[in-house]
Amino acid sequence: MRKEVHVFVLLALLGLSVAEEGARLLASKSLLNRYAVEGRDLTLQYNIYNVGSSYVAQEGGEVVVGFTSAPGQGGILAQREFDRRFSPHYLDWAAFGVMTLPSIGIPLLLWYSSKRKYDSPKTKKN
Template sequence: MTRMLHVFVILSLLALGSGEEGARLLASKSLLNRYAVEGRDLTLQYSIYNVGSSAALEVELSDDSFPPEDFGIVSGMLNVKWDRIAPASNVSHTVVLRPLKAGYFNFTSATVSYLVQEGGQVVVKAVKVLSESKHLQSIVMCWKLKCPLLPFLQVGYSSAPGQGGILAQREFDRRFSPHYLDWAAFGVMTLPSIGIPLLLWYSSKRKYDSPKSKKN
C-alpha cells in the first residue's frame, strides 16, 4: 500500500512539474460567411496560438464533424499537420466547403494534438514517503531535481461555432437577391396599363391645345 502511494505521489508531482513549462496551444474554429447557403461556398478558418514557453511539435489539426454526404470539399483539407509552432506565435488554416443540404447543423469542435516539450530541463519537486511499524508516517522531503524534458502527447479541442441553419438556395434568393428579373418582368407587365392611357392623354392634349388658324 505504501509503495503504491509512493509511486502515485511521485507521478502526480512529475506531471505537475512538467506542466510548469512547455507548449500550450489554444485553437479556434470560426465561420467566415454571414450565411450558410445550400450549394454555395462556406469558408471555415482554424487558428492555433502557442501561449506556452516552448515550441509545440508535430501539431495535428483534425476535424471529422463534416459528413461527406452533407458537405463537399471545395479547397483545403480537414486534416493538416505542422512540424513546429514556436512559442508566442500562431498559424491559420482555411477550408472551403459546400453544403449539400439545407437545414440545421451543429458545428462542433476540431481536435488538436501535439507534443508538449522541446529539449531543456524541468524542475520537479519530489516527495519521499516512508513507513514505520504498523502506522503510516510520512516524512516529506522536497528538493529540486533537474530532469530532461520528455515530450508527451497533448490532445485538446478548438472552440465550436455551435448550431446554425443552412438556408436553401431558393429561400436565400427570395430573401437577399436583388430580383432584377422580377422587376423587369413587372415593368413589362405594367407597361401597357400605364403606357396606353398616357398615349391617349397626350394625343388628346395635342389636339385641343393646338392653336386655331385665324380666319382672314
C-alpha cells in the same frame, strides 16, 4: 493581514506561471460565409495563439491533439431556399413591368394626344 494575502496570491500566481512552461495553445474557429448553403463550400477561419513560453510542450514529448469548439448553432439553407431569397428574380421583374405598362401607357397616350390637339404652336403674324 490583507497585504500578506495579496503577497501570497502574487507568489502563487508567479509559481504557477513558472511551473507551466511549454506551449499552451488557444484555438478558435469561425465561419466566414454569411450563409451556410447546402451544396456550397464553407470557409472557416482558424486562429491559434501560443500563450505559453515555448513552441513545444516538452523537449522530446509526445504530440498532443486537441479540439476546438463548434462555431455555434446556425441553420443551413437548402439551395432552393437560398436561390428563392437571394436571386435577382429577372422573370418576376419582367412580368411586373409588362403588367404596369397599361396603367402607365394608356394615360400617357391620352395626355399626349390632348397636348398635341390643344397645344398647337401659334403662327406669328408680321
